[in-house]
Amino acid sequence: MVSKILSRSAARSLCRAATPVRSQAPQIASRCLHQQSSPITASALHRRPRTQEWSQRRSNPAVALGRRTMFIQTESTPNPDALKFNPNQRVLPESISSSFLEYLSPRSTLAPPHPSPLAANLLNVDGVTSVFFGLDYITVTKDSATPWAHIKPEVFSIITEAMASGQSIVNTVEDKAGESGQQGTEVDTLAYDENDTEVVGMIKELLETRVRPAIQEDGGDIEFRGFHDGQVLLKLRGACRTCDSSTVTLKNGIESMLMHYIEEVKGVHQVLDQEEEVAMKEFAKFEEKLRQQKGVDSVPSTVGKGSLDYVE
Known part of the structure; x- marks a missing residue:
């Protein structure tokens, strides 16, 4: 009898001792779950994302794309x-x-x-x-x-x-004084003109279709200055204007082609501007001085009558 009473009292004491443990456990567990489920306290940096930084990142690809288009x-x-x-x-x-x-x-x-x-x-x-x-x-x-x-x-x-x-590369203003500061401002000299003769029309067509594309590829262009007594007067521009091989281009290229297709063409001459004529004369004087110093009269000159760089 005594052992049974003791066991029952021991059981009651054990139940009383177990009751507060069972009542506190859910509270502790709920607090832990609450802390773990919080999106703010779970972050180590305690920082919320800012919308301003994200908008700046979105604008960068547009800027980079604009730079890539300029080449x-x-x-x-x-x-x-x-x-x-x-x-x-x-x-x-x-x-x-x-x-x-x-x-x-x-x-x-x-x-x-x-x-x-x-x-x-x-x-x-x-x-x-x-x-x-x-x-x-x-x-x-x-x-x-x-x-x-x-x-x-x-x-x-x-x-x-x-x-x-995006600014204008070339502007256009009224020329009141009749002063033309640039070269090539007039109408395209190789363009069709109803007043041209048949020979001049064929010359322009050959220059436009066969010669101009090659010269433009080399960074230049060509002007038609006239056709007189079988001679075609041309003017090279851009990179071809000061090129050392311009004479060879006129002689072996343009002149040979025009004479082959048009029997009325007897030769090709390059027209020089006033500044270029002065430079050619000075160069001719320099060559003459070298010949006198060397005592040789048979040194060929690149300037003079009959030369592709000379126009009367």
Whole structure:
């Protein structure tokens, strides 16, 4: 009997002792679950995401995409002093009827009818002597004393900035004083003219279809200045204007082709500007001085009657 009473009292005491344990356990468990399920207290940095940072990240791809669309390719030309830049957009406005514009001095970049801020900036670079705008390319010519390593980075930066800014490359203003500061502002000389004779029309067609594409590929262009007494008068522009092989191009290329297809053509001459004529005369004097110093009279000259670089 005693052992049974003790066992029952022991059982009651055990139940009383177990009751608070069972009542506290769910509370402790609920608090632990609450702490683990909280999205804020579970973070080690205790930081909430900010919407402002996310909006900035979304704007970066658009900026990078805009930069990737601007691409300018550089090409060498047969003239070692001329470099051709090909942006992925049109250079000359469609309102200009000529296929090119050429700027030979800083003054020409400000004079009407087509001043150009880009040409002005390029001619301000030390060593740059002329700037040529084709329909979709730019040719920059330097002097022979300055290496391209000193000029090309700055020229490339100026062209890239001008193209990316979206500003007009060439402007058009009224020419009240009749002063033409640029070369090539008139109507395209190779364009069809109803007043041309049959021979002149054939000459223009051959120059337009066979000659001009090759010269434009080399960073230049060509002008038709007339046809007199069987002689075709032409003017090379851009990289071909100061190229040492321009005479060979006229003689072996253009002249041979025109004489082959048109029997009325007897020869081809290159027309020189006033500044170029002065330079040719000075060069002729220099050659004459060298001949006198060497005592040789049979040294051939590149300037004179009968030469492709001479026009009366």
